Amino acid sequence: MNGRWNPVSWFERLWIRNKIIAVYIPLIIVPLLILGIVSSRIFTGSLIEKMKRNSIDESNLILSQVNSIIQNTESCANILTTDLNKILSNNPETNDAYGEGQFRGQIESQLAVDLLIFPDVDSAVFIERRNSNIFTSYASTSDKDKEVFRSGILEKLQTNETFGVNHWLPMQQRAFLVTDPQTPVLTLGKIVTDINTGLPFGTLLLNVKESSLSSAYLNMSKGSPNHYFVLDNRGMIISAPEAGKLLKPLQDDELNRLLAANGSFSQVVHTDASSNLVTSDAYDKMNWKLVNVVPMNMLTGDIQKNSWMIAFIGIVCLLFGLVGAGVLSRVIVRPLFRLTKAMRKVKDGDLDSRSDIQTQDEIGLLTSVFNTMISQIQDLLQRVETEQRMKKEYELALIHAQIKPHFLYNTLDLIYVLNDLNRIQEARDTTKALADYYRIALSKGKEIITVGEEIKNAADYLVIQQMRYPDVFDFSIHVPSELLNEEIPKLSLQPLVENAIYHGLKTKGSFGHIDIDGEREGTAIVLRVKDDGIGMSEEKARAILGFGSGERHPASFGIFSVHERIRLYFGDQYGVSIQSEPGKGTEVRIMVPADNSRRKTYV
Template structure:
């Protein structure tokens, strides 16, 4: 029940176009998947069964041709045995002299060659008499001592009327081509009248004579045929690289354990992505194996599946177009209004609903646009009120700073007069007059950096008279930066902090340096001293509105930070770097005045 409720809530949050797609898209996809899977299975199974049936028929044809070769070789052996008997009968007796043996050998070789011309299935013939003399239809160059094992097997078979077949093998004796495997038939040759043995006849069949049938079976299909002997070695194959090599143990076990599931002597199974069909050839104890790649076999089926998927994609595309058309005709105005509302939620109050219909949706859109317009107006009014409030607060802070300095300076002048230090009192009075002349410069809050430096110089002159043993100072403003606009009395609070918080506590005479330089697109005015420095907590306190113990003196630094942000933006202001026991560096960042321009308030 909870799952159904969640599904309903999810479906209810979807847009109309998404709802149409959410209903019809899964139905189309599921239908296409079922159709593709079922058709793929049916077509694949039907194709495999048809291929298996074709392979069985083709295998029977190959087995028939192979059996014909074996029968022809056995027939050739019988006829050649008869012909050898006739040669011995016509010659009268075994040759005794060397001349007779040479003549008899030539006749025997001629006889064998003539018989081979009749039986094309036999590639070579060898007759070995009881004395070990070898008569071959070719030039025999092998090791005669290796022939004894074959002669022994033929004699021990005790089947004078039957032929003995040897396994396919590659050897360097009794073969016209040592590089080609040969199949050998051995048969005893005896005197028909007396039963005395004349010798042993061997007929040789090259492997190519059997594998030629594989190449001509069906050249248009990608199939692989080969014969396996009873030791699971490849006896006959189209690929010469496979000859006389055993198949993999996994395939050998599968072939040996395969039951007759197609016909009494045929079985079929799948192995490693291949369709394997096995037919028994009992005459030699061999197995005819056919390998067909399932991926190639089912390529057409996969092509049909891809075609079905392509059709499905077109159907999905048409469904999407239909849903889009329906959405555009029915809910497009609502979507436009929704997009405008979402932009407002993210903070974009410039968004406007562009619905121009005269129905209920058009009425809602008109009311929405009026509401957003009214909100923008109210926010502008609030912003202006906040700026005015900040200006009033900063003006109050500045007013607090100016009397504080005035009172202290007047006290200093009074004390100098009492001490009859009239020259110093005169200089102090002149510096105070210059200071307030610049501070009260037509009531403007922004002045150029050169004037601000003069104000600071006058201020430092007065304080140096008050504290002659506390500090000395240096002011260096490059001429190219002299016209940079700066809020009035921005440097005086920073210098005051350097003296009162850094140099007076040092115990020795310190140094204050004021200089300016350009950094990227900003002008940096730096006030640095070699006073006692501050830790991180003190730095944070000096940037706040009130210091825990120093009271109103921090208002000046706070005022500078706030005024810079008010006039130039939040990215401009003050940064403080200080190390205890080494001193403090205060950077005041200002915007660069473009060439040829002039601030209206400077």
């Protein structure tokens, strides 16, 4: 199937108990899941459409109130212009303080009286052009009002040819000509002219606080998820419930692009942060946009509660289904489970496992067949094990025979060379060591010798090899005397020593050392062959013992032969282990039991 998941095969591999559960769960969950998804979609769509209509209606009502504030302010400006024109036209120019005081009182009283009719206008200011006097509808004691002459407001009104025309300045927060410097104001400016001559008397400024605009939608948004704010043509927030957002650009780039590309609309906007229902209504008179943002999670809160309720009901139904499956499992599946448990033990290697089901039905018949089959498998494995053991003995004997001639030829060549060089004493010592070596190696056909004999055999081998390679290594042997009478397969140390010389020290490039020692560890004897040669990698160590080499044969016949013979004689818990580090050396450990009784009976 090319690795593709097959639901039919998966279902067939399930236990019967799990099959019952696998059928119960879809029957309960799928209908509830479909019900939850369909009802959620229907309710969400209906709620969003209803919210769109409500938001559009509310926006129209809010803009109607805002428009009323704007028109009232403009009407106030027109009335003040007429009233100021009458006062200014009938007021002769005078330089006396009393006359000036009377004139100021008349102007400021008129400003204050007219504002009583228009509560949306917070304050009114008239700036006389003739003497640059500033008249306010409120008691002003601040000299900051004179900053108006440096602010550019007057010049802007005069250069835009706004004589007799209402001109709205952008929402701003300033420290002059306002009752509260901390509150942003929307200012209407108008040039007051002499109706007889057409010459300007001065400039009239009317201030509308931002709170007057926001009051139009704050009452509507109380207790609702609506969040209104007003944007001007610069993309600045000029009215919002949060004072910290006033006179700042809108931070949501996605919403900015949407507002810039569309006029009036109402739709759901998805961003990385959240999803919102956004309604925008244009107020063309001031080139503003009233925006309402409603978080979708607040809109769908009730729907989510409904979904949680459906999920809770589903969990309850699922629990009932699991209880029912459990009852069926006890009645029908339990005997099969016990038989399966016995089969799994056999699969894990426990061939002594048997099923104790005594029923007379089909499961009882399966149990009887299973128990008979396991007994037959045990007998077969016993026969195979005996045959394999004999085969290993033959193979190891062949490997052993292959190792012995190699050393003999090299030693005879060495004796010949020593005689030829007239080094008679060294030739005699080498001949004696060779004779002792083969006396122990042959051992009258015995495969098990004492540790003392094996140490003597390894020492004879090292004497001969040191004679051949005097500039390559030296050696030392430290084995406690209480270990010398213990037993070990013959030629267990020689292959390890040979490997240390040829693969650890000869290629090192400097003089090396081999150390043989031993100790008792619990009920076992450990003999170690250590060298300070070139070492090897962990992969090479595993390959020497025949693991993970990827080859048909192990990387070293000699060490592998020792390892397998020890395991054959004493069991798999004994044998050879290698610890090595490249560039530092190698330690090869032999572990054998400390008494003869641990040797396998078939050896």
